[in-house]
Amino acid sequence: MYKEVLRTIVGIEVFPVLxxxxxxxxxxxxxxxxxxxxxxxxxxYASLPLDDDAYPSAPEARRDALRGAKL
Amino acid sequence: xxxxxxxxxxxxxxxxSAAVETFAYDNAIVRNFIIATSIWGVVGFLVGLIIxxxxxxxxxxxxxxxxxxxxxRPLHTNAVIFAFAGNAIxxxxxxxxxxxxxxxxxxxxLSTLHFWGWQLIIVSAALTLPFGITTSKEYAELEWPxxxxxxxxxxxxxxxxxxxxxxxxxRHMYVAVxxxxxxxxxxxxxxxxxxxxxPVTFLKSYSxxxxxxxxxxxxxxxxxxxxxxxxxxxxxxxxxxxxxxSGRPVFSYRLSIIHFWAxxxxxxxxxxxxxxxxxxxxxxxxxxxVFSFMLIAPSWGGMVNGLLTLRGAWDRVREDxxxxxxxxGVTAYGMxxxxxxxxxxxxxxxxxxxxxxxxxxxxxxALGWNGGLTFAMLYYIVPRIYGTKLYSVKLANTHFWxxxxxxxxxxxxxxxxxxxxxxxxxxxxxxxALRYGNFLETVVRILPMYWLRIGGGTIFLVGxxxxxxxxxxxxxxxxxxxxxxxxxxxxxxxxxxxxxAWHRALEGRPTQFAVxxxxxxxxxxxxxxxxxxxxxxxxxxxxxxxxxxxxxxxGRDLYIREGCxxxxxxxxxxxxxxxxxxxxxxKPGEFVYDHPFLWGSKRTGxxxxxxxxxxxxxxxxxxxxxxxxxSPGSIMPAYPWMYTDKLDDTHIEGKIxxxxxxxxxxxxxxxxxxxxxxxxxxxxxxxxxxxxxxxxSADREIVALIAYLQRLGTDxxxxxxxxxxxLLPNGGGR
Numbered sequence: 001m002y003k004e005v006l007r008t009i010v011g012i013e014v015f016p017v018l019x020x021x022x023x024x025x026x027x028x029x030x031x032x033x034x035x036x037x038x039x040x041x042x043x044x045y046a047s048l049p050l051d052d053d054a055y056p057s058a059p060e061a062r063r064d065a066l067r068g069a070k071l
Numbered sequence: 072x073x074x075x076x077x078x079x080x081x082x083x084x085x086x087x088s089a090a091v092e093t094f095a096y097d098n099a100i101v102r103n104f105i106i107a108t109s110i111w112g113v114v115g116f117l118v119g120l121i122i123x124x125x126x127x128x129x130x131x132x133x134x135x136x137x138x139x140x141x142x143x144r145p146l147h148t149n150a151v152i153f154a155f156a157g158n159a160i161x162x163x164x165x166x167x168x169x170x171x172x173x174x175x176x177x178x179x180x181l182s183t184l185h186f187w188g189w190q191l192i193i194v195s196a197a198l199t200l201p202f203g204i205t206t207s208k209e210y211a212e213l214e215w216p217x218x219x220x221x222x223x224x225x226x227x228x229x230x231x232x233x234x235x236x237x238x239x240x241x242r243h244m245y246v247a248v249x250x251x252x253x254x255x256x257x258x259x260x261x262x263x264x265x266x267x268x269x270p271v272t273f274l275k276s277y278s279x280x281x282x283x284x285x286x287x288x289x290x291x292x293x294x295x296x297x298x299x300x301x302x303x304x305x306x307x308x309x310x311x312x313x314x315x316x317s318g319r320p321v322f323s324y325r326l327s328i329i330h331f332w333a334x335x336x337x338x339x340x341x342x343x344x345x346x347x348x349x350x351x352x353x354x355x356x357x358x359x360x361v362f363s364f365m366l367i368a369p370s371w372g373g374m375v376n377g378l379l380t381l382r383g384a385w386d387r388v389r390e391d392x393x394x395x396x397x398x399x400g401v402t403a404y405g406m407x408x409x410x411x412x413x414x415x416x417x418x419x420x421x422x423x424x425x426x427x428x429x430x431x432x433x434x435x436x437a438l439g440w441n442g443g444l445t446f447a448m449l450y451y452i453v454p455r456i457y458g459t460k461l462y463s464v465k466l467a468n469t470h471f472w473x474x475x476x477x478x479x480x481x482x483x484x485x486x487x488x489x490x491x492x493x494x495x496x497x498x499x500x501x502x503x504a505l506r507y508g509n510f511l512e513t514v515v516r517i518l519p520m521y522w523l524r525i526g527g528g529t530i531f532l533v534g535x536x537x538x539x540x541x542x543x544x545x546x547x548x549x550x551x552x553x554x555x556x557x558x559x560x561x562x563x564x565x566x567x568x569x570x571x572a573w574h575r576a577l578e579g580r581p582t583q584f585a586v587x588x589x590x591x592x593x594x595x596x597x598x599x600x601x602x603x604x605x606x607x608x609x610x611x612x613x614x615x616x617x618x619x620x621x622x623x624x625x626g627r628d629l630y631i632r633e634g635c636x637x638x639x640x641x642x643x644x645x646x647x648x649x650x651x652x653x654x655x656x657x658k659p660g661e662f663v664y665d666h667p668f669l670w671g672s673k674r675t676g677x678x679x680x681x682x683x684x685x686x687x688x689x690x691x692x693x694x695x696x697x698x699x700x701x702s703p704g705s706i707m708p709a710y711p712w713m714y715t716d717k718l719d720d721t722h723i724e725g726k727i728x729x730x731x732x733x734x735x736x737x738x739x740x741x742x743x744x745x746x747x748x749x750x751x752x753x754x755x756x757x758x759x760x761x762x763x764x765x766x767x768s769a770d771r772e773i774v775a776l777i778a779y780l781q782r783l784g785t786d787x788x789x790x791x792x793x794x795x796x797x798l799l800p801n802g803g804g805r
Contacts, residue, residue: 019358022594023336030332034325046320048171048245049311 092240092561095554096169098456100182102551104162105449107190109539111154112445116532118147123525126675127518129698129708136712137201141634145212146200151437152210154193156301159445161189161228163308164251166452168235171245171311173559177234181227188224192217203632204274207667208289210296211265215276218266225262229255236581240559244581246327250307252581253335253588257299260592265292269733271725275628277733282662283350286670291342291596298338301436302404305444306334306373309401312448313380316393322379326372333369335588337362339595344415347424348644349670350659356417362595363415370408377401392467393451399475400443407436422497425640425674427517428489431482438478438531446474446538453542459549466541470534477531481524488520497648505651510677515704613660616786618735619779621723621749626779628726629718629772630669633710638675641783654681654784661787664735676707681784688756689763691777713772720749752778 124131125140132138169176176182195217199205205212213221232255236248265288267279278285314321321327343351343359378401381388388394410432414423423429454461461467495513498506507513619627630636643649645656657680662668686694693700696714698707724742731737750769756777757769767774 019340023340026336026591026594027333030336031329034328034332037325037328042324043320045243045245046314046324048241048243049167049247049314050318050320 090560091558093556093558094175095556097165097176097179097182097553098551098555099553100176100179100186101162101166101452102456102553103186104158104165105453105542107186108155108158108162108445109449109542111150111158111193112442113532113535113539115147115150115155116528116535118143118150120525120528120532122147123521123528125708126706127521127525129706133708136203136633136710139633139708139710141637141708142201142203142205142632144634144637145205145209146197148210149196149200149212150193152296152300153196156305156437156441156445157189157193159441159448160254160300160304160308161185162445162452163304163311163448164232166448167247167308167311168232168251170557171241171248172235172239173241173557174235174239177231177238181231181234185224185228185231188220188227192220192224195220199274203634205631205634206268206276206278207631207634207636207669208265208278208285209293209672211262211289211292214274215266215268215270216273218262218268221262222259222266225255225259229259233581233585240562242562244584245310246321246324246331247307247310249331249584249588250303250310252585253331253592254299254304254307256585256589257295257303257335257339257592260589260596261292261295261299264596265289269729271729272722275722277726277729278667279733280666280668281733281735282665282668283352283659285665285668286346286349286662287343287351287355289668290345291339294342294345295339295592297436298341299335301441302338303335305404305441306330308444308448309373309377309397312393312444312451313377313397313401316391316397316447316451317381317384317387319380319382319384322376322382326376330369330373330376332591334366334373336591336595337366337369339592341366341415344411344420345672346670347415347417347420348646349642350657350662352659360415360417364412367408367412370411371405374401374405374408390464392461392464392471393447395468395471396443396447396450396474399471400440400447403435403439403443403478407432407440410435421644421646422493423489424644425672426489426493427485427520428493429673431485431489434485435478435482438474438481442474442478442531446470446535449538449542453545454549456555457546457549457551459545462541462544462548466537470537470541473530473534473537477527477529477534480527480530482527484520484523484527488517488524491520492517496652497646499648499651505648508652510652511702511704514675514706518706613658613787615789616661616663618664618730618737619782620752621720621727621745622752622775622778623782624726624730624779625718625720625723625749626775626777626782627669629713629776630779631667635679636669636671638671638673638707639677639679640671640674641678641680642670643678643680649678653678655787657784658787661784664730666730666733666735676705679780679783681788683781683783683785684788687763688759688777688781689765691780692760692763692765692767692773695773695776710773713776714767716772717768717770718753718772718775720746723749 121132121138122140122143125133125143129140133140136142165176165182192213196213199214199217200212204214206214211218232251236244236252268276269279270276280288310321310327340362341359343355344363345359347356347360349356378398381394381398384394388398413419414429414432423432450461450467492513495507495516500506641657643653643656650656690701694702694707695710697709698705723745727737727742727745731739731741753769753774756774757767760767760774
């Protein structure tokens, strides 16, 4: 019965394929990008909660500031 | 906005110190939400304990309608989800977001509006639900004016959060902030879409959707409320507080990124697993199952990431109640997120659905995961904002054991009860009859488990009271610091790094990030919803199905008011044990005029979809007055007020007009005739009752409820010629 119902919808056969493609694309793109992230950056980000009382802020900010950034 | 003062600071260079800003974190709003979550938590647990007692002692506290089980059950779920967990979310967000962004909240006024707005919503829920003012849609029971208020307050919360993110002094948005943002965006989307309803009066509305569609939208919402209200914000809390409490960075930040995107993208597709074997199209059920099964990967990825953060710090877990609660909380999360995918497999779902197994499952989540993380957070924050130490670590450890044992004593008996009852429902004798043809046999069998659950709930509640006492004494022993001073370099003072990876650029721009998150959750919802929306015009119509008569409609609204669907489903699955017990399985075409759908999700009593015509009117009359007179051992409460209260039919015309607007084919002008038809049908029922020796006035509520119950499931069985009489009660032979 459900098949009968669904057959009345134009283009219904693309739905499962479309779902799979959308899902796989998003997932693969996300995975590739996550794996290409810089290890040192990740270490910095991971330490953020531990750094939230520190001064001036994240280590990279401290680095940038020390390099004579235009403040 | 909080004033930003320039401070000479004590930086490593003069240039830098010129840019250092001094500001103060807002602890007052955090404290307010802590008080709210503590109080509402106890209220929620207490109401839970009351309804657990009602399940073994049906007449316990049943002297007024406002305290009947059907009305208190949604009060309990709403209190725990939105008042306890909701306020806990805001504690976590307001505390950690400021520190992760190195900025005070965007606006103190918005914070205050958010706090009081949310508390008013909770109070309005507490004032409406016991009075039977409900839409009946689980976890979305609140009526339309409150729905609008929720939307406004949620927007205030979102603006405040986004504003804080925009004015942050830390370039990178830590993963916890992603989880908070996705919570705001997705809950807004879910709430708005599921709350489409057409008002009849100030406190009564009908769902915009009907039947199968309404069920799909409701469970897309219900499932994702678990995902984006009870999971993602708490994962944000986990990613902040586990590192803070253990003094170690998160185990793998890369994993946390994968965890985030995979979780929000997959979760949204999985709603249909709440509707397996129902009248929902097969393809949608399968889609829900596949995605639910995949969900185990990101969920367990998150759990592993949380637990492995403690590597090398396990010795501290032995002493620190904060870490203990975090570990048990995350473990309970792992348990729940293992069960979820397993129960989405159709063969497992066939056993667990409608049973107490689900109740156990959600309590492992709510008490173990949400409760565990909330208490850990409270034990961590309160001493810090009061500049003191926890009043009693020993008491907190006692609370930890009470909470853990409470969850176990709650869940394990109910797992056993659920499986036991389900197997009893399905068992046949060698000659092909149901072994337990009387539903009550399966209820009486599990009552000892219900008593054990009461024990578990009580233990958990006692632990929570200890926590409240401990936190109160902690606060008393310190001095509250409404503004906690901090210093940081403003973001604008930092140069853009050349060659920034695009993800970094993305997370540096909260708007784009928010849009991508929204897209991720919309895709899943759309793929699931669009085909079903298209079905609307194509649902196989059953010629004999027609709209409810005015009296049946009023009876249906009483069924909603009394929360009957909390214990009775109206969805017979296509399984031999079910069709044998209840009759022909439910078809999608039978629900086309059901605004809202009333399929239910738990069978404390039997399914009612084919109850129409099964018993005489007099049986229902006796049963509602004293359930044990017709069903010895029944745990259903009595409804004496329905025999004395006159049916309020003031709005029948409005109801007919509203439903017509929603597509129910009442003829034009029928509202003029509705009252007369209603009285005629009521008189017929009263007459039949009188014939059976039961004297009642035709204008009582019970008469309308009987009319509705006697109509249930009869359309599909009716002969086509019987329906020619359309709406007239004397035509259909009912």
